[in-house]
Amino acid sequence: MTNALVEAIADMREEDALALAKKQLADGTPPLEILDACREAMAVIGRRFEAGDCFVPELIMAGEMLKQISELVKPKLTEAAQAQKLGRVLIGTVEGDIHDIGKDIVTFMLDINGYEVKDLGVDVPTAQFVEAVRDFQPQVVGLSGFLTLAYDPMKATIAAMRAAGFTGQVMIGGGQIDDQIREYTGADAYGKDAMAAVALAKTWIGA
Amino acid sequence: MFTPPANWRDLPARDRREARFAAWMALDGKPMATPAAQATFTRHTQRVKDIIDLKKPDRVPLLPFMGSFFAIYGGITAHDVMYDYAKYTQAWLKYNRDFQPDYLVFSGAFNPGKVFDLLDYKVYRWPGRGTPKTQPFQCVEAEYMRADEYDWYIADPEGFYMRGYMPRAFAALSGWAMLPTVFATMELPMIPAFMIPAGLPPVVQSFKAFIAAAEAALEYAGASGQADGQIMAELGLPPLPGGFTKAPFDIIGDTLRGTRAIMMDMYRQPAKLLAALERTVPIAVQMGVGTATGQNNPFVFIPLHKGADGFMSNADFKKFYWPSLKATLIGLVNAGLVPYLFVEGGYNQRLDVIADPEIPAGSTYWTFDKTDMQAVKRKLGGWAAFGGNVPNSMLHAGTPAQVTDYVKQLIDTVAGDGGYAMAAGAVVDEAKPENLHAMFDTCKSYGVY
Numbered sequence: 339m340t341n342a343l344v345e346a347i348a349d350m351r352e353e354d355a356l357a358l359a360k361k362q363l364a365d366g367t368p369p370l371e372i373l374d375a376c377r378e379a380m381a382v383i384g385r386r387f388e389a390g391d392c393f394v395p396e397l398i399m400a401g402e403m404l405k406q407i408s409e410l411v412k413p414k415l416t417e418a419a420q421a422q423k424l425g426r427v428l429i430g431t432v433e434g435d436i437h438d439i440g441k442d443i444v445t446f447m448l449d450i451n452g453y454e455v456k457d458l459g460v461d462v463p464t465a466q467f468v469e470a471v472r473d474f475q476p477q478v479v480g481l482s483g484f485l486t487l488a489y490d491p492m493k494a495t496i497a498a499m500r501a502a503g504f505t506g507q508v509m510i511g512g513g514q515i516d517d518q519i520r521e522y523t524g525a526d527a528y529g530k531d532a533m534a535a536v537a538l539a540k541t542w543i544g545a
Numbered sequence: 546m547f548t549p550p551a552n553w554r555d556l557p558a559r560d561r562r563e564a565r566f567a568a569w570m571a572l573d574g575k576p577m578a579t580p581a582a583q584a585t586f587t588r589h590t591q592r593v594k595d596i597i598d599l600k601k602p603d604r605v606p607l608l609p610f611m612g613s614f615f616a617i618y619g620g621i622t623a624h625d626v627m628y629d630y631a632k633y634t635q636a637w638l639k640y641n642r643d644f645q646p647d648y649l650v651f652s653g654a655f656n657p658g659k660v661f662d663l664l665d666y667k668v669y670r671w672p673g674r675g676t677p678k679t680q681p682f683q684c685v686e687a688e689y690m691r692a693d694e695y696d697w698y699i700a701d702p703e704g705f706y707m708r709g710y711m712p713r714a715f716a717a718l719s720g721w722a723m724l725p726t727v728f729a730t731m732e733l734p735m736i737p738a739f740m741i742p743a744g745l746p747p748v749v750q751s752f753k754a755f756i757a758a759a760e761a762a763l764e765y766a767g768a769s770g771q772a773d774g775q776i777m778a779e780l781g782l783p784p785l786p787g788g789f790t791k792a793p794f795d796i797i798g799d800t801l802r803g804t805r806a807i808m809m810d811m812y813r814q815p816a817k818l819l820a821a822l823e824r825t826v827p828i829a830v831q832m833g834v835g836t837a838t839g840q841n842n843p844f845v846f847i848p849l850h851k852g853a854d855g856f857m858s859n860a861d862f863k864k865f866y867w868p869s870l871k872a873t874l875i876g877l878v879n880a881g882l883v884p885y886l887f888v889e890g891g892y893n894q895r896l897d898v899i900a901d902p903e904i905p906a907g908s909t910y911w912t913f914d915k916t917d918m919q920a921v922k923r924k925l926g927g928w929a930a931f932g933g934n935v936p937n938s939m940l941h942a943g944t945p946a947q948v949t950d951y952v953k954q955l956i957d958t959v960a961g962d963g964g965y966a967m968a969a970g971a972v973v974d975e976a977k978p979e980n981l982h983a984m985f986d987t988c989k990s991y992g993v994y
Contacts, residue, residue: 350812352812352813391858392858393855393856393857393858393861394804394808394855394856394857395808395809395811395812395857395861398804398805398808398809399808399809399812402809433677434676434677434679434680435680435683436670436675436676436683436685437683439686439804439805461676461677485680485681485683485974486937486938486941486971486972486974486975486976487613487680487681487974487975489938489941489942489975490975513889513890513971514937514938514971515938516936516938518936518938518939518942518943519938519941519942521942522938522941522942530855531855
């Protein structure tokens with residue numbers, strides 16, 4: 339039965355997925371089992387994304403289905419059900435840039451892969467990153483920026499976090515980011531999409 | 546303004562294009578300041594015409610699309626560009642004089658802040674109004690068309706824009722939501738009822754804001770025309786790209802539905818989305834024809850956004866993105882225009898689809914960002930003019946020597962048969978002046994055929 343839910347989510351059959359989740363809950367399936375099915379489906383979608391069989395619409399639809407199923411399941415969850423997180427990732431779009439679509443997808447994929455993600459939003463000043471690094475103690479920081487005008491704020495943010503004693507890893511991403519900009523900003527790596535960000539987190543923090 | 550000849554309806558697309566090019570090359574009969582400027586103008590217009598015709602010009606044309614580089618170079622802020630026309634003019638003149646580009650490529654960064662202030666525009670943030678004064682305007686996506694409004698849009702796109710979209714996109718025009726349909730003017734007894742809403746206070750307020758914004762737009766047009774007229778006359782640079790339109794998928798995805806919503810529509814209501822895309826084709830064509838004709842320019846600039854590699858599968862690209870874009874391109878070509886496609890991101894997976902034999906050879910120009918240029922040459926060479934791909938990251942973080950090598954390599958590997966222009970991959974904002982000089986100088990010296 340759980341497999342049918344996995345398949346419905348992975349194959350983007352939204353109505354079927356929601357109906358199945360509702361039916362399973364009504365039939366007494368433990369809420370955690372339903373959430374496990376969601377995670378399993380996301381793993382399938384993640385593999386398809388890496389293989390070039392799934393793209394942004396599928397990630398967005400999956401996110402939407404998961405949100406709806408979580409809302410159904412949440413009232414029946416006990417606190418003990420909170421899954422252990424693998425590690426902490428701080429993320430945000432750098433100062434002066436207000437683009438959020440790519441960053442939101444990365445946040446979602448990291449979250450679904452078991453990382454505790456703190457998202458500072460867009461147009462985040464350097465000082466706010468430094469403060470959040472101190473308070474949240476992330477192992478990894480992800481900086482996003484869509485414009486070429488994000489290059490210098492990225493560089494400044496990384497320098498400021500390093501100066502404040504951050505010793506973890508920094509990854510950057512966005513439309514005009516490449517290896518030359520990784521070198522220019524002093525980031526440890528750049529990722530071309532959300533799965534690349536997950537892969538980097540797995541390498542650095544573990545899975 | 547391009548005035549079509551009397552026999553326009555009988556002319557085939559090729560002849561229409563020749564007529565548009567001839568009018569552009571005559572520049573409405575405006576004289577250049579010097580014979581040298583006139584010679585430059587003639588040489589540069591012919592050069593870009595040659596590449597569209599898939600010929601070898603005298604040398605590779607230089608066609609980078611300008612963003613806010615000129616402002617940074619001229620020491621003014623993004624806020625100055627949008628609010629202080631004197632400062633803008635000075636910086637714009639300085640860039641064009643110092644760099645001597647081949648064309649007067651309109652800077653996308655130059656837009657009138659006052660107009661957007663007066664309209665209380667919501668779809669973008671701009672310097673001092675949501676972005677720092679040093680950063681250019683940026684779009685903020687939202688669902689300005691709701692999921693259940695496709696039927697309204699499909700039945701009456703202009704009515705939807707006027708009474709649905711605009712009151713949401715421009716807070717100062719919120720009164721327009723109360724306007725009746727213009728069809729309510731078709732008989733004498735209907736006209737009083739039609740006029741009444743326009744007299745109600747919220748609608749009156751909206752029209753006042755509309756007129757104030759229109760006056761501010763005229764002021765901007767005057768400043769813009771004066772600066773560009775001076776550069777054209779002094780340096781002989783032909784204006785490009787002229788008209789503007791968008792791919793129907795981007796028209797609906799960028800500012801009506803937003804990325805998230807349109808991508809969910811692909812699953813939740815594909816039939817409505819497809820019907821809306823089809824409905825948008827004549828609008829996209831008309832927008833391109835109208836703007837290019839108004840500018841007396843054969844080119845129509847079309848930035849491509851949501852169809853790039855990674856955004857959707859090739860199957861979805863063929864189903865949702867390409868058919869309405871292709872129909873738009875064919876519509877523009879039939880009107881004698883040259884679509885100037887600005888292909889953002891990567892298009893490696895799409896090359897086989899876009900090189901569509903139903904689009905006539907020698908009728909379009911494609912500028913690429915992160916697409917493999919060897920593959921572009923293989924797939925598009927002999928069918929369409931192409932260019933682009935000088936990395937913006939290198940222009941900012943690289944060295945002049947690196948840029949020089951990159952430009953030479955592009956010329957060596959993909960420019961040989963003509964039909965090719967040199968351009969940066971994306972809009973030029975951040976760049977080291979010495980790197981941009983290296984790009985321009987190398988193209989001018991090494992790019993001679």
